Amino acid sequence: xxxxxxxxxxxxxxxxxxxxxxxxxxxxxxxxxxxxxxxxxxxxxxxxxxxxxxxxxxxxxxxxxxxxxxxxxxxxxxxxxxxxxxxxxxxxxxxxxxxxxxxxxxxxxxxxxxxxxxxxxxxxxxxxxxxxxxxxxxxxxxxxxxxxxxxxxxxxxxxxxxxxxxxxxxxxxxxxxxxxxxxxxxxxxxxxxxxxxxxx
Numbered sequence: 001x002x003x004x005x006x007x008x009x010x011x012x013x014x015x016x017x018x019x020x021x022x023x024x025x026x027x028x029x030x031x032x033x034x035x036x037x038x039x040x041x042x043x044x045x046x047x048x049x050x051x052x053x054x055x056x057x058x059x060x061x062x063x064x065x066x067x068x069x070x071x072x073x074x075x076x077x078x079x080x081x082x083x084x085x086x087x088x089x090x091x092x093x094x095x096x097x098x099x100x101x102x103x104x105x106x107x108x109x110x111x112x113x114x115x116x117x118x119x120x121x122x123x124x125x126x127x128x129x130x131x132x133x134x135x136x137x138x139x140x141x142x143x144x145x146x147x148x149x150x151x152x153x154x155x156x157x158x159x160x161x162x163x164x165x166x167x168x169x170x171x172x173x174x175x176x177x178x179x180x181x182x183x184x185x186x187x188x189x190x191x192x193x194x195x196x197x198x199x200x
Contacts, residue, residue: 002041004094004137004144006081006167012074013056020063024074027056028082039099041083043168044142044179045069046099069101070141070177079168081142094144095137096184102130105140107176108154117164118148119172120156123180129187130180139181143167 007030014025024042034040034057038049047059066072074080086092105123121140123130132138132147132155139145143163149156164170172178 001086002046002083002094002097002099002142003086003090003092004044004097004139004142005083006143007083008166009079009168010082012076012078012080014058015074015076020066021060022066022072023050023058023060024071025051025056025058026080026082029055031055031057034084039085041085041097041099041142042080043070044081044097044099044139044181045071045101065101068103069179070104071179073177079171081167083142095139097139097142097144097181098184100181101179102182103180104177105180107172107174107178109156110172110174113158115161117159117169118156119159119169120149120154121178121180122154125153129190130182131186131190132182133186136186137183139179141168141172141178143169 010026010028012024013027016023031052034049034052036049039046049057050060051058061071105121107119108122109120111118132150134147134150136147138147145157147155148158159169
């Protein structure tokens with residue numbers, strides 16, 4: 001489980017393909033704090049550390065993960081948001097994030113707003129659970145954010161300078177593909193309502 005508070009960004013230095021899997025190797029200065037089998041969120045996707053060196057670590061993503069997230073689009077040199085699993089005695093500064101990405105969205109607009117930024121994203125509503133509400137939570141590339149404008153298949157979020165500088169939001173442009181994880185509470189409520197309407 002994660003909180004959506006990105007710890008830092010890491011740089012992708014190698015991609016190895018084995019049949020339908022891809023192993024990503026990242027360079028970072030926190031390798032001494034990681035361990036094999038540890039869960040780490042990468043752009044919001046929970047992946048397991050499988051290899052460690054002094055300055056790099058590796059994780060593997062299977063086809064399902066590559067198809068449903070933007071990890072399959074990564075190239076060497078790309079910057080990725082990471083967060084280690086939340087500790088039970090830690091403050092929940094963001095919101096409950098599982099690291100199970102629901103799908104992707106496309107950035108349709110970036111607006112500068114007096115030193116901050118508004119980002120608008122569009123997504124395909126594949127199920128009733130994929131919905132946003134104004135002032136509700138959304139996780140974009142592993143970043144816990146508050147929706148400031150919500151519409152059918154689209155939403156807008158505000159990004160402050162600190163978040164812009166310390167996550168890969170500074171690389172997001174119109175046309176960029178990002179990962180989405182919708183609020184878990186909202187997903188359960190939406191499913192219960194749908195089941196009720198369906199007479200189940």
